[in-house]
Amino acid sequence: MTQNTQKSTPPPQLDRADARVRHDAGLAGALRGFVDQIRSGDLGMLPVVLGLLLISIVFSTLNPIFLAPNNLVNLLFDAAAVGLIALGVVCVLLLGEIDLSIGSMSGLASAMTGVLWVNSGVPLPITIIAVMLTGALVGLLFGFLRNKFEMPSFVATLAGLLALLGLQLYILGPTGSINMPFSSPLVRFGQILIMPAWVSYFVAIIPGALIVYGSMRTNQRRSAANLSSGGMSVAVAKAAILTVALIFAVFYLEQGRGVPWMFGVFVLFVVFLNYALTRTKWGRSMFAVGGNAEAARRSGINVQRIRLSAFVVCSTFAALGGVFAAARLASASQQAGTGDVNLNAIAAAVIGGTSLFGGRGSAWSALLGVLVIMAISNGLTLLNLSSSLRYMITGAVLAIAVIVDSLARRSRASHGRA
C-alpha cells in the first residue's frame, strides 16, 4: 500500500524539495511575490512609474499642452542624447563608481563633430567613429587612474570635467560655436526624422512577442531539466499589458508627428546594454564587482579589466550622446554639455533605480529615468519658469531619488536582500 503511493508520486522537482518555501504560481502568486519584493525594499521600477504618472497629472493640469502629442514627440527628441549619457552612467554606478566628466565629454564630442565634420569636411561616419574612439580613450584613462593609483573615480573624473571642458573650448577656438547645415543627415536625424507608422507599430508588438516566446522556451527547457516552470499566465499577462501600453503610446504619438528615429536608436542601445548586463559573463562580473570587489577577485574575475570596461563604456556613450546633442541643436557650442547635462544624466540613472552604492541597477533605468527628468524639464519650460528655478527643482528631484535609493538600501539590508 505505502509502496504504491510512493511509486505513484513523481520525483520532486530539483528546486521544489524544500517544503518551507512558498512557491508562488500563477497570476495571484506573481502579484503576491511582487508585493513582498516591494515591501522588502526591492523597489525596482515602481518609484519611477509612479513619478511619471504624478508628473503627467501635475503638469497637464497646469498646462494642457504638456500632454499634447507633439509636445511628447519633442520630449522624446530631447531625451535621446541625455538618455545615451545616462546609459553609460548606469555602467559606472553598477561598480559603485561615478563619472562626473560625462557632460564635458559630451560637450567635447559635439565640438569635435563640428570641427571635424563641418569645418574640416571629414565624412560623417568617420567623424562619429573618431569621436567615439576619443570617448573610449578618455574612459581608458579614467580606468587606468582608478586601477593603477587607486584614485577615487570621483576625483579623477572631476579633474577630467575641467580638462575636457578646456579641450572643448580650445578646439572650438575664438568663434566658440559652429553651426551645422540644416539639410544634413545628422541634423535631420536630430530634428525631423520620424519612423514610418508601420515600423513604430511593428516595434511596439516585438517586446510582448519576445516575452511570450522567451518564457515558452525557458519553461520547456526547465521542465526538460526537471526544474519547476512558472506557467505561462504571468508572461502572457505581462506581455498583454506591455503590448497594449506600447501600442497606445505609438497611436498617441502618431496623432502628432510620430516616434523619432533618434529615440528609437536610443532604445536600441538600451536593449543591447540590457542584454549585455543580464545575459553575458561580462554583465555578471559587473554586478559582482559592484557588490563585493574582493569576492569577485577571488572568484578569478579580473576586477581591473571590468573597471576599465565600465569607464570606457561610460565615456563612449557620453561621446555618442554629445553627437546626438549636436544633432538635436544643429550646432556645437561652448555651452554644449555644460550646465545641467551632467546631473541630468546621473539623476536619470538613479531615478530609474540604479543604486549609487553599486551592484544594483539595469539598463532600463536610464530609459525610464531620462523620461522623468525630461518630463520635468519640459513641463517647467512650458510654465515659462526661468532656468534658475528649473535647476533648483531638478536638484531637488535628484536629492529625492538618492533618498529613496538610500532608504530602499536600508530596508533591503534589514530584510536580508543585500
Added chain:
Amino acid sequence: MTQENAGPEKGELILRLRGVGKQFGAVTALEDIELDVHAGEVVALVGDNGAGKSTLVKVLAGVHQPTSGTIEYFGKQVLLDTPAAALEMGIATVFQDLALCENLDVVANLFLGHEISPWRMDEVQMEVRAWTLLQELAARIPSVREPIASLSGGQRQTVAIARSLLLDPHIIMLDEPTAALGVAQTAEVLNLIERVRDRGHGVILISHNMEDVRAVADRIVVLRLGKNNGVFTAETSHQELVSAITGASENSVSRRAARKLEEVGEDQ
C-alpha cells in the same frame, strides 16, 4: 566547463612549499613555512588564533603574494600572482570569510567567473548543476534564486564549499569550513572531504575542532606564531597536539584539565 582533470597518481606530490614567508608591514604573519601535499591526502592545518593559517591559505590561493620562499606545483616552481591563476591551476579555496557576493543569487555565486557559455549564459543548465552540487552536500537551501544576503551563515558556507568543487580542482583548501554548519551538514562535509581524497585530490583542512581533524586528517601540520611547529598524525595524543599548538606542555588547556581533575577528586 568542468573539465575532468585526469586525477594525479595517488601519493604523487602535488604541492611543495619551501621557506615561504609573508610580511604585513611590521607583522611577520608567516616565516619559513614548509608544507607538502600529496594526491589523495588530507592535510590538516591547525594552530591558535592568529597563527597564520588563513594567511597561508591566501598565499596559496593567489590572494596574497609571499614575501619569500618558493611554491612548487607538480614539481614545477609556480607564481600564484592572482586568484585566477590559482584557480586555473586547479587550486580551489573556501575562504574563512567565504567571499561571496551578497547581491547575487546562489547560482550566480556558484558560477562566478566560470559561467556556462559567456556570451549567452545558460541559466537552466547552471541551475541544474547548482542543485546537484548542493544536494551532494545535503544543503538545506530553500531557493537558489534568492540573493546570498538572505541565507543563513551555514547555508552561505555550504554555497562557498559547493563553489570550490565546481571546477573539479586538484587541491581544495577549506578554511574552517564547518565552523557554522549543523550536525548533518558537518558530517556531509567530512564525507565529502573523504570522497574528494579518494578521488585522488589533495585536501588542506583548517579547523579548530580536533575531533573533525582527527576524523579525516592523514597528517596534522601545526602552525604556531607563523612558524612550523611539528607534523603529527591522527594517532597523536590530544595532549601532545595541544602542547604543540599552544607551545608548552604547561598551558591553559592542561591547567584547566588539571583543575577539573582536582575538583572531581575533592567531590569524592
